[in-house]
Structure formats: C-alpha cells, structure tokens
Amino acid sequence: MIYLFIIYPILYLIILITGIINYAKIKDNFYLKLFLFFIAYSLTTEILGFVIGVLYEINTYPINNGWILVSHFFYLFFFLSLLKSAFKRNIVKYGIVCYTIYTLINISFFSDYLTEFLDINSIVGGILIVISIMIYFSELVQSDGILNLKKSMFFWISLGALFFYIGVIPVDVIAKFINFGVVLRVITLLLNLLMAGFFITGFIVSEKEYNR
Amino acid sequence: MEQERIQILVLVVTIIVIVLAATLVVFLLYFQKKKTAYILKQREIQQRFDKEITKSKLEIQEQALQNISWEIHDNVGQLLSVAKIQLNILQLNAPQEQQIKIQETGDIVSKSLQELRGLAKSLNPDAIKNRGFEESISNEVDRFNRLKFVNASLKILGEPFSLSNEKEIILFRIFQEFSNNTLKYSKAKNLAISINYTNNQLEFIAEDDGIGFDLTDESNQNGIGLLNMKSRTKLIGGEIEIKSAKEKGTKIFITCPK
Numbered sequence: 001m002i003y004l005f006i007i008y009p010i011l012y013l014i015i016l017i018t019g020i021i022n023y024a025k026i027k028d029n030f031y032l033k034l035f036l037f038f039i040a041y042s043l044t045t046e047i048l049g050f051v052i053g054v055l056y057e058i059n060t061y062p063i064n065n066g067w068i069l070v071s072h073f074f075y076l077f078f079f080l081s082l083l084k085s086a087f088k089r090n091i092v093k094y095g096i097v098c099y100t101i102y103t104l105i106n107i108s109f110f111s112d113y114l115t116e117f118l119d120i121n122s123i124v125g126g127i128l129i130v131i132s133i134m135i136y137f138s139e140l141v142q143s144d145g146i147l148n149l150k151k152s153m154f155f156w157i158s159l160g161a162l163f164f165y166i167g168v169i170p171v172d173v174i175a176k177f178i179n180f181g182v183v184l185r186v187i188t189l190l191l192n193l194l195m196a197g198f199f200i201t202g203f204i205v206s207e208k209e210y211n212r
Numbered sequence: 213m214e215q216e217r218i219q220i221l222v223l224v225v226t227i228i229v230i231v232l233a234a235t236l237v238v239f240l241l242y243f244q245k246k247k248t249a250y251i252l253k254q255r256e257i258q259q260r261f262d263k264e265i266t267k268s269k270l271e272i273q274e275q276a277l278q279n280i281s282w283e284i285h286d287n288v289g290q291l292l293s294v295a296k297i298q299l300n301i302l303q304l305n306a307p308q309e310q311q312i313k314i315q316e317t318g319d320i321v322s323k324s325l326q327e328l329r330g331l332a333k334s335l336n337p338d339a340i341k342n343r344g345f346e347e348s349i350s351n352e353v354d355r356f357n358r359l360k361f362v363n364a365s366l367k368i369l370g371e372p373f374s375l376s377n378e379k380e381i382i383l384f385r386i387f388q389e390f391s392n393n394t395l396k397y398s399k400a401k402n403l404a405i406s407i408n409y410t411n412n413q414l415e416f417i418a419e420d421d422g423i424g425f426d427l428t429d430e431s432n433q434n435g436i437g438l439l440n441m442k443s444r445t446k447l448i449g450g451e452i453e454i455k456s457a458k459e460k461g462t463k464i465f466i467t468c469p470k
C-alpha cells in the first residue's frame with residue numbers, strides 16, 4: 001500500500017517530459033519556463049520524499065514544508081503576472097505580503113518547520129491561490145484578448161491549480177484533527193491526478209501564440 | 213469508526229467543492245464562447261463599415277476628379293482655344309518677321325491644349341471607363357514619354373479581357389498613385405509596366421529603377437498614398453505587394469480576380 005506513493009514521482013515525471021517535448025510552445029514566457037522548473041523541483045521533492053520517507057522512513061517534513069512554501073509563492077507570483085488591472089494586482093500583492101509575514105512569524109515562533117506539517121500555512125496559502133485564480137478568471141471574463149482559452153497554457157495551469165487547491169483545503173483542515181487515513185490519501189491522490197491531467201493536456205493542446 | 217465517518221464527510225465536501233469549481237469553469241467557458249461570437253460579429257460589422265467608408269471616400273474622390281477634369285476641358289481648354297484663334301487672326305496681318313514667332317506660339321498653345329485634354333482624360337473616371345484599363349495605362353505611358361518624365365514601357369501578356377468598370381478605375385488610380393510617387397520621389401530613369409492576363413486573374417506590375425525607400429521606416433508611413441493603394445486593392449478583392457529597397461527601386465505587384 002505504501003508503495004502507492006511511487007505514483008507521485010511518476011506523475012511529475014510525465015508532466016515534466018510532456019513539458020520538455022512541448023518546450024517550443026512556452027519558451028516565449030518567463031513564468032511558463034519557471035513553471036517547468038517548478039515541475040522539475042516538485043519531481044525532485046517527490047523522489048526525495050519517496051526515497052527518504054517511504055523507503056528509509058525518515059522524517060520528510062522539511063522537504064514537504066519547503067515544497068508547500070515554494071509552490072504557494074510560485075502560484076501567487078504566477079497569477080500576479082497574468083493580471084493587468086492595477087487594483088486586482090494590488091489585492092494579490094497584499095495577499096503575498098501578508099502571507100509572507102504570517103509565514104515568517106509562524107515559523108519563527110509557533111510551528112517547527114523541521115518536525116511538523118505547516119498545516120495552517122497550507123490552508124491559508126491554498127485559499128490565497130484560489131482567490132487569485134478567481135481574480136484571474138474575473139479579468140478573463142472582462143478582457144477581449146483571449147478568444148480561445150483552450151489554447152492558452154495559462155488557463156490550463158489555472159484549472160489544475162484551482163481544482164487541486166480547492167479540493168485540498170477541506171483535507172488540510174480535517175487533517176489537523178484526525179489521522180491522515182486511507183480516504184484522505186485517496187482524495188489527495190485523485191486531486192493530484194486531476195491536476196496532472198490539466199497540466200499535461202495544457203502542454204499538448206496549447207499553442208505558442210497564446211502562450212506569450 | 214468515528215474517524216472513518218469524518219473522512220467520508222471530507223470526501224463528500226471535497227467532491228461538492230470540486231463540482232462547484234467545475235460549474236464555475238463551465239460557466240466561464242460558456243460566457244467566453246458567447247463573448248467570442250459577439251466580438252467576431254462586431255469585427256465583421258466594423259470591417260464592412262470600413263469598406264463602406266473607403267468606398268464612399270473613393271466615390272467622392274472620383275467625383276472631384278471628374279469636376280476638375282471637366283473644368284480643365286471646358287474652361288481652360290476653351291480659353292486656350294480662343295487664344296489659338298486670336299493668334300491665327302493676329303498672324304494674318306502681322307509683319308513678316310513676327311509671323312514665325314506667332315506660328316511657334318500657336319504651336320505651343322495647341323500642344324498645351326492637347327496635353328490638357330490628355331490630362332483631363334486621365335483624371336476623368338468616365339474616360340477611363342470608356343477607354344478601358346489597358347488603353348488608359350498605355351495613354352499614361354505615352355504621356356510620360358512625350359513629356360520626357362521617365363522612359364516608360366508597357367508589356368502585355370496573355371489573352372486580354374476586361375474587368376468591371378469599378379475594378380478598372382480603382383486599378384488605374386492605384387497605378388496613378390504609384391507613378392506619381394515615381395515622378396515625385398524616385399529620380400528613376402525607367403518605369404516598366406506589365407499587365408499579365410491569366411486564366412482567372414489579372415496581374416499588374418509596375419517597377420521603377422529609382423532611389424527606392426525603406427518600407428519599414430516610420431517617416432515613410434506618414435503618407436496616405438501607400439495606404440490607399442493597399443485599401444483600394446482590398447476593396448476590389450485583390451492582393452498587393454509593395455517592394456522597395458534603397459538604390460534598387462520600387463515595385464508593386466497586384467493581382468486582381470476577374
């Protein structure tokens with residue numbers, strides 16, 4: 001059962017390979033290239049997590065907490081880069097500032113980064129990301145720019161992130177109170193599959209001219 | 213047991229949340245599709261509107277040119293004719309030594325009259341209609357050569373056919389715009405024109421061997437001449453390619469469907 005965790009590295013490996021094959025489509029945008037690095041980083045995290053945590057059964061909290069923080073900041077800056085309206089950008093910017101301050105205080109005084117799961121961080125960050133995706137959508141609805149959303153990698157990434165974070169929030173909340181049981185593991189796995197599906201589809205169907 | 217129930221509850225909550233998010237996305241896509249359709253339609257309307265504008269501008273221009281043409285022909289032409297007649301009368305009772313001078317002056321007046329008639333014809337849309345595209349071009353070529361503006365040549369290939377009046381006038385105006393530029397800016401010695409009639413379209417090429425210019429240069433985009441050539445070609449459903457390079461001359465290549 002525990003070996004089911006091998007699925008995660010494999011999943012990220014598939015996303016990474018699809019991304020590299022379709023690199024030409026995304027090479028015009030800095031954040032999309034960064035996204036590829038982020039995927040590579042996630043893959044490393046998952047491999048380390050699998051080797052250290054599952055095979056050697058050593059505590060992987062620092063690795064996982066690192067991933068949580070990096071992913072939150074990555075997505076927040078990613079969606080910030082997509083926004084044009086100054087007002088909406090400011091909302092996300094303040095979100096990022098507050099989140100940074102909160103994280104610093106939390107790690108310095110309350111949570112132990114090395115030995116426990118940064119649960120509140122995970123919840124707050126997830127909510128912030130969902131909010132910034134909603135803001136991005138609200139701008140999409142108003143803009144004339146993109147006439148074909150399906151050809152935009154940004155849109156596919158936002159779908160993947162939206163479903164993942166919106167689904168993972170209840171899990172994170174409840175994981176604070178009970179043990180991380182089978183059902184929660186299955187939910188997390190399904191959410192990851194869903195997200196990977198969106199990313200992979202995005203790499204395949206998006207088009208270069210919409211990824212600038 | 214209790215833990216299991218809570219986990220199932222989480223599952224249900226997650227599913228609900230995901231479904232809500234999915235609904236949102238579907239709604240977004242639906243809205244976007246509607247909007248796309250709307251924008252496309254707006255664009256189409258805008259394009260049609262632009263076309264109408266270009267068309268009516270052209271009509272006004274043609275009207276103005278026609279008036280100028282009439283004015284030249286009827287007024288200035290009439291005056292010159294009168295001058296000619298008076299010169300003739302003068303010649304009859306002038307002393308011998310002035311006869312030749314008066315004769316020469318009379319010839320100049322006749323020539324002016326002739327040139328003005330030619331000019332009036334090249335301006336007048338009706339004259340272009342009557343003479344047709346090919347002959348109008350050939351007249352312009354003769355006029356350039358006669359006045360020693362440039363050394364112009366015309367080459368015709370293929371089996372000639374005529375286009376609709378509208379297309380012929382517009383094509384001719386494009387050519388006039390081009391030749392005006394050649395005379396004004398290019399310092400060219402030669403102007404080569406060729407008309408090629410193919411099965412389903414007419415190909416028109418005009419090329420000067422003058423100083424040329426940089427098409428990408430901002431300062432050359434201020435003129436409306438080049439823009440007009442493009443919008444006019446579009447109006448008759450043709451395609452135009454303008455090529456120019458410094459010291460290499462300038463060339464237009466137009467294809468117009470039958």
Ligand SMILES: Nc1ncnc2c1ncn2[C@@H]1O[C@H](COP(=O)(O)OP(=O)(O)O)[C@@H](O)[C@H]1O
Pocket residue numbers: 393394397398420422423424425431432433434435436437438439462
């Ligand atoms: N045949 C040509 N040879 C050299 N330069 C040209 C020629 N045609 C156009 N140009 C350059 O391109 C510019 C734009 O031309 P045009 O659009 O007809 O505007 P306009 O004639 O009103 O200046 C001219 O100012 C001239 O510098």
Ligand SMILES: [Mg+2]
Pocket residue numbers: 389392393435437438
């Ligand atoms: Mg001009």
